[in-house]
Amino acid sequence: MGKLTNPKAELLEFVPRPSRPPVVVTYGFTGWLKKHLFGGFWNTLQTIAVFSLLYLLLKPFIEWSVIDAVWVASTRRECLEISPDGACWAGVITWFNNLIYGRYPDELQWRINLGFGLGLVWLMPLVLKKLKNKIGIAIMAVVLYPFLANYLFIGGEPNGLHYIIACVALAYLMMIYINIILIYTGCQLLEQYLEPLLERISPKKAALLSHVACWFVLSLLIVSIFQGVQLQHVPIDMWxxxxxxxxxxxxxxxxxxxxxxxxxxxxxxxxxxxxxxxxxxxxxxxxxxxxxxxxxxxxxxxxxxxxxxxxxxxxxxxxxxxxxxxxxxxxxxxxxxxxxxxxxxxxxxxxxxxxxxxxxxxxxxxxxxxxxxxxxxxxxxxxxxxxxxxxxxxxxxxxxxxxxxxxxxxxxxxxxxxxxxxxxxxxxxxxxxxxxxxxxxxxxxxx
Amino acid sequence: MNNKITDISSQEKNSGTIAIKVDGLNKWFDKFHVLKDISMSVLEKKIIVICGPSGSGKSTLIRCLNHLELFQEGSVSIFGQELLNDKKSATLIRENVGMLFQNFNLFPHLTILKNCTLGPIWLKKIPESKAVEQAMVLLDRVGVSKLVSKYPGQISGGQQQRVAIARALAMEPRIMLFDEPTSALDPEMIKKVLDVMIDLAESGMTMICVTHEMQFAHQVADQIIFMSDGEIVETGPPEQVLKNPKWDRTSHFLQHILSHTS
Structure with a gap:
């Protein structure tokens, strides 16, 4: 080690050369075309061959699906009368709602949209940078969200365990969003307002207790608010x-x-x-x-x-x-x-x-x-x-x-x-x- | 059982606490006898260098000391705590023993800082802010405090090994084990890692180093242990082992190593 250093004291100091930006190799779109598609005779030939093959294969499909297609009709017979060789998209369009929601009653389909919407809303905070305890939010999404979504999908009387769990889940979601608003407006978290009060009872677990207390109060609130809202029961056979x-x-x-x-x-x-x-x-x-x-x-x-x-x-x-x-x-x-x-x-x-x-x-x-x-x-x-x-x-x-x-x-x-x-x-x-x-x-x- | 007690600190028996005591240690990998009747004891704050040809069982020996390898016969105790074949004993031992590896083994998915705070936060239950504070002091001590937010894949081998030292020190061990810490590094980096190790030795850490850096051994070691074919061939202060080894096997090996490094 130490012995290996050069004995000569006055050496020139080595200064590394500054890095250059990388050499540009492509020159715009035409440059790219020339380089990759038409560089040389054989390349050009291959490009033409591949493109003509693609044309031959895609042409019938595009003619069928777009050019000759029928978009508006009330029956298949009508479609065939308008254009016998084209696709009859009118049938798919008429049935589109059923493709998406199955036999779920038309006037209740907003519940499905709301259910999935709430799922997205629940997952959205996970991309926010300022928020802590993301793992907790994700775990709660896995544990609680299915009950909320299921209650929305299946409906039923606003009583019983299922209704309460759904409300608890909704309360948790609300709490996340209240806290997000509080964080981004520079305030304390919701539960931190309650913490000083609870510190007298149990100083060590005050944080957890106040968290649970806020959650509980919100849940009660939501349970009583939605008590009057009746969701019509949709049996699973209809999904x-x-x-x-x-x-x-x-x-x-x-x-x-x-x-x-x-x-x-x-x-x-x-x-x-x-x-x-x-x-x-x-x-x-x-x-x-x-x-x-x-x-x-x-x-x-x-x-x-x-x-x-x-x-x-x-x-x-x-x-x-x-x-x-x-x-x-x-x-x-x-x-x-x-x-x-x-x-x-x-x-x-x-x-x-x-x-x-x-x-x-x-x-x-x-x-x-x-x-x-x-x-x-x-x-x-x-x-x-x-x-x-x-x-x-x-x-x-x-x-x-x-x-x-x-x-x-x-x-x-x-x-x-x-x-x-x-x-x-x-x-x-x-x-x-x-x-x-x-x-x-x-x-x-x-x- | 043929117990050649190789007590490397016989003269100083009453001058300090025994940090590590190994007695009649035998280990087999399948039918291969890797460690044969190893006995030694190490006093606190002593620096032990273990050297020997590859395959002589050096690494296996120090891996036995913190329960990374199990052994079939004999006993190991760390600060009087017997190493038993169960999880509880392993955790107790590892609280006191830090270890460095040839390939650094930093956690590649965590930043340098998190590599050093993970143990204190999860095991010592230290609050994050305090763990970060402590880690920064250690990272500064090993000279990599500018790299804290980088990932291990983004820094050089020498820097990684120094981070690994900081990570081990963050758990406040009383003993550090080094398993060929400089073997994967180029000479310029070896120097910096050895400087940190020398600094550590001077601060009074009990260290066991498996290394071929004879100059380091000469400079800081209290004892050198020479191993061959799973046995301790020779042991003594560096002057004695390096200058006039008793056994032909030792001098043969030393000649090879010294001619290679100089």
Whole structure:
């Protein structure tokens, strides 16, 4: 070490050259065209060949779907009279409401919109920078929001436990937003106004107590306000369309990760019972087709529950889909866990972290970040796989699309509804994939 | 059992607390006997350097000291606390023992500052503001206080290793274990890491270093342990082990190392 330095004392000092901006390689759009599409004879030839092939393939589709298409008509016969070779979008447009909401009564569909709207409103604070306790908000969204949404969707008398939980959830949401307003106007949090009062009773837990107290008061307020509002009961049989697809797949997507994480940790566990149990579930579920699992959920699941518990078809299906999704997710997560170097476990242990702390603070954040592309791929395929529930008679978007062709006005209209729902699926799935990519960029921490 | 007690502090037995006591330690990886009857004791505030050819069990030995590796026979006690084969004992031991690794092993998803405050916040239950304050002092001490908001992937190896030292110190350990802390670094960075280690040694930390930096060993070590094939071949003060080793095996190894570094 020290000996290696040069003995000559008077050396010139080395000053690094300043960095230059990178050389620009493309010159606008035409430059790009020249470089990538028409650079040289063969490149030009290939470009022309590919484009003419595309033209040949796309032309008939565009003629069918846009140029010759019929947008306004009252029956399929009318469509065929106007343009026999074009698509009959009029049928899809007439049925569009049913594609989205299934057989849910038209005048009550605002409740579905409100339900999903509240979900978005609940998740929006998660992007705010000033807000703390985001994990709490997210967990509450997972735990409480389903009750609120379900109450809105299904309706019923404003009494009973379900109504109260829905009100408690709404109170929590209100509290988040009151606090956001208070934070951004520079005031204290709502519960901090109450804290000095409660400090006399229990100084240590004053913060928690005042939080709960505010929540409780707001809940009472909301329970009494909405006491007079009657939401008409809509039985689950009436749910359908994209709405039902989203309900089932969001359960699957939200539950898949926790189930998957615990199954994956279980599979790597040293405790034999947990290990074999996890392996059994993962391998069993993965080796059985999803349709089988769905049929079994409807016919066999009631055998495993007490007679007094009246499970409807939807909840049976949701349980089955969640387990299915979780088992697949477990293997995805396990792949991520294996990519983490053993050194990270050593380091976490040497700092003194226990098993769960090591997993949730050190290993899983890294593993899940690595697995974002795979996780989102699973999410996308889960979203698409839920169309299989149409086979066991749930009126999801797929079954609604098939039903257009047996409607007496639109008899035989097969392709157009399928093209339309493909388009809807594409928008949703492409959105998920884009979101995952922006998430990856945001979470990137190394060079 | 053939217990060659290699008590490296026999002359000073009454002059300090025994920090680490290893007695008849045996360990096997499957059928491979990695550690053979290791016995030693280390007094508080002493610096021990363990050297030897690769595969001689040096790393395994110090990993046994903070329960990263389990052993099949013998006993290890840290400040009188026996190391048992359960989680509770592991947590108790790790409170007192910090460790550095060859590959730094910083947590890549956390900033430098959070790497250093994670342990104190979650384990010592120190409020965040205070943990940050303490971490800043330590990061300043190891000379990386300008990098606190960067991620480990954005700083050099030498800086990472110094952050790792700060992270270990944040838990206020009484003993620090170093597992070849400079082996993955280039010479310019080695110097800075060694400077921090020397500073640490002078502040009275009990240290056990597995390293091939003989100059460092010569400068700060109280004892050098030379290991080969899972056994302690030779032990003594640096002057003795480095200048006139008793065993042929030691001098052979030292010749190799010294001819390589100079």
């Amino acid at each position: 359908g369309g994209l709405f039902l697809t989203v309900v089932i797949s969001s359960f699957a997507i939200v539950m898949a990760l926790p189930i998957g994480v615990f199954l994956a940790l279980g599979r790597r566990s040293n405790m034999p019972v947990i290990k074999w149990f996890s392996i059994a579930i993962i391998e069993l579920v993965r080796s059985v087709p999803m349709i089988t699992v769905l049929f079994m959920s409807v016919t066999m699941m009631p055998l495993f529950f007490p007679n007094t518990m009246d499970l409807n078809k939807l909840s049976q299906v949701i349980i089955a889909v969640c387990i299915f999704a979780g088992a697949y997710m477990a293997e995805t997560v396990r792949g991520g866990l294996q990519a983490i170097s053993p050194g990270q476990f050593d380091a976490a242990k040497s700092v003194g972290l226990g098993y769960w702390q090591t997993m949730f603070l050190i290993i899983l954040p890294q593993a899940l970040k690595l697995m974002i592309p795979n996780i989102v791929t699973s999410f996308i395929s889960m979203f698409k796989d839920t169309t299989l529930v149409s086979i066991i008679g749930l009126f999801d978007i797929m079954l609604m699309a098939r039903n257009i062709s047996i409607d007496k006005d639109w008899y035989g209209l097969h392709s157009e509804p399928l093209v339309a729902i493909s388009f809807i699926f594409f928008i949703v799935c492409y959105g998920m994939s884009q979101y995952s990519q922006s998430l990856e960029k945001k979470l990137k921490t190394s060079r």
